[in-house]
Amino acid sequence: MNDRDTALAPGPDDAAMLSALRELNLPDRLLQVLLAQAPDHAGEALLDYVGDLTRAGRIDQARRVLEVLRAYPPAPDDRQYASIELVRLLHHSGEEQAVAEAERITAELLSPGGLGAGPAELLAEDLEARGELADALRCLNLASRDLLAEPPEDLEGLEARYLTALIRRSRVRAQLGMELDAHDEVAVASARRLLAETYGDVGEGETRTEGSEPDRDAEVLFSRQAFDDARTRGLLPHEVAEHGADAYYRAAERNLREQSSERPETRWSVVLHGVAEIEAFAEHTGMDAGDRATALSWSEGEIAAHDPRLVPWPPQRNEACWCGSTRKYKKCCGSPSNR
Structure with missing residues (x-):
């Protein structure tokens, strides 16, 4: 040596x-x-x-x-x-x-x-995507253990970035049909506050003038955990399926940059979804699950303005990339090489 x-x-x-x-x-x-x-x-x-x-x-x-x-x-x-x-x-x-x-x-x-807290939160994401919600909740309880030990009122007003595990925990508990507990209420309020700040909602005591509502739009994509299933089911265009998940998200990033430059006043978000919700929506509406318009229609009808699944774009360079790779944005979709 x-x-x-x-x-x-x-x-x-x-x-x-x-x-x-x-x-x-x-x-x-x-x-x-x-x-x-x-x-x-x-x-x-x-x-x-x-x-x-x-x-x-x-x-x-x-x-x-x-x-x-x-x-x-x-x-x-x-x-x-x-x-x-x-x-x-x-x-x-x-x-x-x-x-x-x-x-x-x-x-x-x-x-x-x-499991430690960080790995527990990461594993929970995969378990949730596979529909293993009970185990996902176990992981999120562990990931948010320190937060759960604090009285809920002491967490009020904290920024959402400090409460990510708690926010995800509230989402999984909702999917399991569990009633909101006091920590869920804090998490949901924090997520709504972040979205309100991101999308420029009026502050307390202000009134919004007619026509002042900011333009908003979203890129709607299969999540990284759902990509292979979507490819197997033929829900992705051939050229997308052929080149894999990373190429899929990098192309979406380039599209977001292009759209952002053309519409600088628009506030952009990303919505990552699974296969099940798109197939269920397609069956209900008679649309084609593999058609991009179907996912856009699903998003417009199902994703409310304060939905935690709306991920503001672009993230800060040192924050986790929006695509779910676990890498920092600057080293992933936000890399200078992705031009």
Whole structure:
């Protein structure tokens, strides 16, 4: 081990991780990046590389890197994040044995002590997309544990960005048919306040003059968790299905930029939806579930102005990307390379 190795590998587990990664014949540039990273950033660099492999269609190699990260996590949460990403890849493969392995890993994550708050919120997103709402709620209860320990009145007035887990918890509880509790009411009020600020609603004591309502529009897209199902069901155009989810969202980002430049006064949002709600809407209305107009009609009829599913666009550069990749916006759809 050379002197630079100590930046990543002060202990035997990190040395073992480096050794295992070298056996995968990873690019020298990646190993150099890892050697220069502090332990708490090395896992993030590897997860970014896994994203690159996945976008390139090198799924087997991505899975091998994730297995190494699971076996030798340089920081405590890295094993959990790697496990969640591996579960996604296994589910997307559709292979019976792979799906069974994904379920085993998920059960491991859901076991007592298996999840930290950050990974729990991320896993909840996937579980909700798969319709596993009870387990999603378990994760969101864990992710918002510190917030739930606070009296609801102490949380009133907090910005929505500090309450994301609580807001998602309220949404899942609503889907399960549960009555709002006091923390749900705080979460919903915070989400509504964010949307009101984003869309320029009038403040207290003001009156809106006729014609002053800001123009609003939304890009309506399948969620990342629903993309493969939508592709399998033929709900995506051939050219979109062929190039994959990342190309789908990057193209949407470019369209949003173009539309925003042409209509600078319009306040834009993104709505990510699943397959079930679009198919149900199409069946009810007699429309084609694969027609973009159907999703737009669904959004116009089902998504109210203060719906938490409306994600303001664009996010701040250091915030999570709107597409659900878990990467920062500036490193994902908001990257300068996506022009």
